[in-house]
Amino acid sequence: MNGRRLLPGLLALCLGAILARALAVSLGFNRLLLAIALGFVATNAVGIPDRLEPGIATHGLWLAGGIVLMGASISLGTVLEVGGLVLVLVVGVTATTLLAVEFLARNVFGLADRMGSLLAAGASICGVSAVVAVAGAVSAREEQIAYAAATVLLFDAITIVVYPIVGDLLDLSGMVFGTWAGVSMFSTGPVVAVGFAHSDVAGQWATMTKLARNALIGVVVLAYASYYAHAGGGGRPSVRTLWNEFPTFVLGFLALAVVSSAGVLSSAQVTSIENAYDWLFVLAFVGLGTEIRLADLRATGPMPAVVVLLALLVSSALSLAALLVLF
Template sequence: MSAARFLPGLAALLLGAVLARAVELTLGFNHLLVAIALGFVLANAVGVPDRLEPGINTHKLWLGAGIVLMGASLTLETILEVGGLVLLVVVGVTTLTILVVELLARNVFGLADHMGSLLAAGSGICGVSAVVAVAGAIRAREEQIAYAAATVLLFDAITIVVYPLIGDLLGLSDVVFGVWAGVSMFSTGPVVAVGFAHSEVAGQWATMAKLSRNALIGAVVIAYASYYARSGSAGRPSLRTLWDEFPKFVLGFLVLVALASAGVFSSAQQASIENAYNWLFVLAFVGLGTEIQLAELRSTGLTPALVVLLALVVASTVSLVVLSMLFGA
């Protein structure tokens, strides 16, 4: 595949990133949220031209690269200060979210078991990626995957707007807001976006909390595959499948955290790396905005959306109360 195919889309991402920065400098709006808005306008008001798609679709690569580089600005000492408590909150809220979605889907709203499991994985772990991973393990139908993915994307779009408003309204501290977003929002991109829109520290904690959730994907896939295998509706996932679905950028992030903890990077190098990952995030969020397409969101079924909404309200409320008690507002 010729690299030239990616150039028009990459140029569009870069133009959007520069424009987002310019808007922040002139009007004061956060450049990360502006970047998402620009991508959204392009996708819904104009439509993404075919020649731009290959380059724009690289936005997940830039997000992963930015997360890896962010590890250079953190040390194990910083993480371990409250890392143990954060990990407990991550596991607790993830478990709560999955259980609430399964309970509502199966026992209250009467959704098919496979559909409820896809919604639970997408809400509890890492959005559409978790939906796809669990779908392969439990042999879900195409239409179930589509509905679950659309539902997750709907709430990604909603939380990008709502969480910053709540954070400002309640005056949440950087750590509380960051971890709250990381443990209760769905997909990695929106979590990183709202975290860094709040502050640099909030963005770092949001990303770390979200990476901890993402790392649970293997355990959740195995659990669902084992459950459905007993009924004969699915097979056990292979190690290759689990490795393919595991978010590799988590490993890169940890490597750079270890290097930073060892004092490998000078202050000047860390400043340069921070500038680099900030630009990578802006590029990624322009592309992320193009994925929020109104036509697809309208296809979301009312019942799946209601199930996820109720679970999100429960998980976000419980996690916010717990985090405020642990770390202060």
């Protein structure tokens, strides 16, 4: 893409990030949530000019870059101590959420099969990204994709507000809160935001746990494609398709975590990297806020939202209870 097309939007993201950090210092409020709020206000109260949209749309790249750099601050020793339990929890909650949405959508609320599958993928794996990935595998209609994506975004907006409140009320530790957000919230951006809004420890655990969920996308896409192909509705995805859907930034995160844990990086280098990924996160979350549009949320009908809400309440409550017992 032409760099000149990106420049205005990138400058807008930078200005938003600087403003969010300045307000955070003066108001004593979390900079990442302020960044989302600024983007939300900009898109809903003012509107985003067409010339800014290409640059602002790069916010996903900055989020991925920040996650990769965050690997430098991760201690693999600590992760390995409890990693087995967390991995079991990730798989369990993911499967529970997916099956709960499928059951409610098909057998209780009578939604179309593909609509239920899109909602199940978005709620159980990685939000809108999973909706789009599964939609391609099952040949879903455009209006189904839009409807499922809007429903997921609605709950992204709700959980960004509700999870920090619950975390404070229950006085959850950083590890418990971060893992809880990582296994039960939907999209990567909101998970990282609420994690670091709680504490650095929570942010790290939220990100690691969410990345583990995201890595399951290939399995879910393959399972859905095989199911609908067997039912006569879609084709089997190729290995290349599955690789394209896999969140490859996970590999960069793991590589940097290994390098850091091996003691290759000095404390000054780690501090510089931490400062860099903090800026990238603020930059990304300004763009993330522009994706939360009130018009899209209002267009979401009640039935998909009810299905996802019920599944979220179940998975959220069960995962939190399990974490409080285990840790």
